[in-house]
């Protein structure tokens with residue numbers, strides 16, 4: 211099963227490589243990883259998506275907690291949470307497909323953010339599964355480029371990941 | 374003060390006695406400050422950086438205090454890597470200070486530049502690159518705190534040369550606070566209580582204890598608990614000495630070359646109480662066949678060690694000493710009692726296994742048996758020496774035939790299995806305990822991996838005794854080739870060996886060869902007599918080349934599938 215693990219790490223050079231190094235050294239996989247500063251400049255928020263049995267993921271969380279630069283760790287998938295990913299996807303759009311893509315983008319509540327005579331660049335936000343679904347309905351031969359941000363997320367309600 | 378001076382003053386204020394190191398361009402300011410500012414700190418100049426780290430490690434293992442190392446950038450740091458990894462695998466408290474090229478040159482492939490923080494990241498508890506001299510003292514404080522608390526381990530501090538030269542003010546930091554590091558100080562009371570209840574309701578229990586008991590200074594508590602419970606106890610290679618081997622409740626070491634009674638007690642138990650041990654693959658054998666009927670209680674300071682290889686029923690995360698003390702307290706006031714009849718039956722069964730006398734060996738013949746050599750060393754030293762070992766058959770013979778009754782006496786690289794560890798580790802222990810007998814049990818293969826340290830031993834009067842079980846083979850490799858590769862002895866024969874006696878003499882020490890079983894004991898008695906008290910003696914013992922380590926659990930087998938002879 212997929213797990214979204216969210217953590218606060220020290221905003222120091224090397225902190226990210228400690229996390230990614232742990233995953234490669236112990237043979238855990240990373241489907242996606244995203245990291246950026248927070249409102250507190252001493253901390254960064256890192257979110258990663260991994261998969262494994264609940265026992266494996268528990269072990270991953272324990273190892274993450276052991277890293278000195280990791281301040282707090284939370285497996286978002288354990289509770290009710292909101293997850294989002296941003297995608298920019300550039301499509302080859304000529305002739306009939308131009309209208310068809312516009313309709314599809316509307317259905318998926320995306321935006322066409324750049325247009326040329328032969329291309330559309332679509333911005334789409336949602337759960338990763340929704341982005342997957344959009345990609346699936348497009349003829350693969352017409353996808354020019356896909357950029358995804360990786361998943362970020364928070365717990366629902368008042369529960370927060372903070373110091 | 375300069376950064377270099379701050380470092381020296383800090384180490385003295387921290388109470389560091391010895392600094393094991395080797396100079397080079399990127400640490401010249403520190404070496405200069407050592408000359409101008411050091412008062413109590415003694416520096417030992419080794420002959421290879423790997424040995425500096427192992428020596429600091431041997432000091433740490435034998436004393437419980439952190440070992441401290443100083444090496445230069447680039448090749449100095451990479452030479453130290455094997456030693457750091459060795460300490461990491463066995464959770465040894467250590468501080469390794471490495472020089473680095475000036476901050477402005479980092480990343481430019483400067484002379485002797487290496488990304489030390491990157492190279493050592495997977496083999497340290499933590500590491501630091503100090504970019505600002507104002508942070509140096511507080512970083513040192515953090516490093517010692519990290520290395521010595523929680524699950525101990527090595528910490529590397531990389532200090533660029535310009536930071537060593539830069540000026541700042543110095544005051545010993547009294548306090549340290551790290552928001553992301555809060556070592557656990559207490560085990561969960563409810564879990565401990567549940568564990569004690571489970572212990573008292575078991576019928577075939579066994580205590581399985583490891584290096585964590587020694588690291589956590591919990592020997593006394595372990596002995597008390599074991600006596601109070603009356604359970605059998607088996608110890609890992611890393612745990613030897615925490616509970617006295619001569620005590621009747623000890624069933625010896627377990628695992629690949631453990632005793633029959635230890636492994637069968639584990640396999641047939643209904644409850645395993647694991648304390649400061651980590652279910653290493655050399656201990657468990659095939660996990661699918663591991664202890665089918667046993668419930669497991671696991672006490673460890675590191676949550677990540679629990680349920681890593683084997684799922685446990687009652688995890689207890691906490692310092693071993695505190696948890697055992699709490700167990701003793703609960704035992705004292707509980708109304709529950711043990712099923713004494715079941716325990717008696719259990720012991721009867723164990724005594725049956727013990728009666729196979731699995732460590733017996735055929736001592737007849739004209740060649741010295743390595744087992745006999747170790748037993749003779751034990752006799753000569755009255756079983757009370759500090760014993761380091763290298764890696765191979767001799768290491769297993771040492772563990773099997775030199776029973777330890779005290780903790781911190783047995784110094785060996787259990788986790789990484791580093792050949793070349795033995796001699797420098799013995800040097801570290803000898804530096805800490807100059808009046809005690811310190812010896813290194815080694816092989817003709819392993820000793821050559823750090824033999825250059827004979828020179829350091831002369832310079833500092835480190836009169837360790839080197840017991841080389843010379844079988845002319847990379848014996849442990851040869852044994853596996855005999856068992857599993859149809860006796861194709863590919864590259865396990867040690868040809869062109871030096872004359873160790875002459876070699877030792879050329880280093881200014883005493884060399885003695887023993888090749889006759891009849892004179893073995895007398896010659897060893899002399900080695901450990903007053904006569905050589907202040908001399909390093911290299912004892913080259915020519916042993917039976919064909920001898921193998923038994924019992925043995927072959928790879929893939931369960932603990933109950935031992936090869937006895």
Ligand SMILES: Cc1ncc(C[n+]2csc(CCOP(=O)(O)OP(=O)(O)O)c2C)c(N)n1
Nearest residue numbers: 765766767792816817818819846847848849
């Ligand atoms: C640095 C290192 N290289 C290789 C090995 C693999 N290895 C394990 S035991 C052994 C043989 C050791 O030979 P020796 O020191 O003569 O001991 P013996 O087994 O003969 O007693 C080797 C090569 C190791 N443990 N460490």
Ligand SMILES: [Mg+2]
Nearest residue numbers: 816817846848
């Ligand atoms: Mg050998």
